[in-house]
Amino acid sequence: MTSFAPSDRVLVSPRHLAGGGADRLGSALGPLITLFGWHHTHDPHTGHTALTSPCESLFVDFDPCDPRGVWWRIIHHEPYWQARFTRQTPIEAIAAVTQVLPQSLGDRRHAERIPLTTSSLAQTARLTDWAETRDGQSTTFTSADGHCTLTHQPDDHLRWHIRHSLFDGFDTDWSAAFTRAAPARLVAQFFAHLTADTPVERTYGDLPYLAQRSSDALITPVHGAAVNPHVHHALARAVHPQGRPR
Template sequence: MPEDRVLVSPRYLAGAGIDRLADAIGPLVHLFGWPNEHDRASGRISVHSPDGSLFVNFNSRHTHGRWWSLAHHEPYWEARFTWQTPIEAIAAVTQALPQLLDDDRHVDRIPLTTTPPLAQIAELNHWHREDDTFTSPDGHCHLQHTPAEDTPWRFRHHVYDGFDTHWDASFTQDTPERLVA
């Protein structure tokens, strides 16, 4: 279908895709039966795993522009995405969540990456590495990996100041690396 094509390359230049929220939340609700709540007054959407261990929240009124947060309990980890993060990236993360909870009913439709470690993926795609930071070939996207930090994985993107091209994605300790990938 034409609407399924990626129209922006590289993908990290795509926009937030507010009209495509269903790409990130829909599979959890419709394919996996995750309960959800939608507060129409605030626009907040919350989806949680059937066992209550994992939560996905969307809040377009978050004061710091962190529209998306995913939180897992035992072990605790959290992923946060700002409002301009490409919806394709968020959907890739949310759609992999059921498999992290050993629900492989739709593994043929939504495969979880089994690729090499993220640092190796960056190198294979010609990202430049300097100390703990990888930079995309065009210099607009940065991946910082500092394993000793509370938030060891941070993605930052910008093209030009003032054009709403900034976005951030961060993953705290204990976030499965294959989810970050």
């Protein structure tokens, strides 16, 4: 049995088990509007939000009513490429991509506040204990718990594909994909923020049900700890590296 109430704020690691984080959607869209002046439309009835870059070459589309569960699409023209993310993709990794989109267009305002990773996928994997395997031209990176994979297939239309599932459980499946012409640095940005050691904050009730009960998820309180909650989480990780404290 858990000691957390559904409304309790908690810190969760690893990030790929934390679910979407619906209460933090603004971190993915807000900076493009307020800092970079992207045009946007919003339907208050459906939540559908569409953003267009000032040069009208790049689009971000958020649609929580998509019947296939693809809530996020980033679309670029000339060259055409697309990135898409399903509902439970952690918002921190999505926001890491959307916030650097202006830099991909040459707009480096606020670059010091929104850094773009310089690490390759392989370098990030080594630093975060993700295993790397090769099969011909295909390279796969797998999280230490085996629940999340990133596959790079250079000859496929979907050149980079990230998949997650906790024992094929309901509401733990999510996926992300980048098509062939997508900038590799955006994929590296997504991966760096997906694999980061820093825990993410969620409402306990918003976590996927199986993640709440998985020994692979470390879940600690935001309020009520005797020390800073991030310090508490780090100490708990040291004592229980593959599970949450009981």
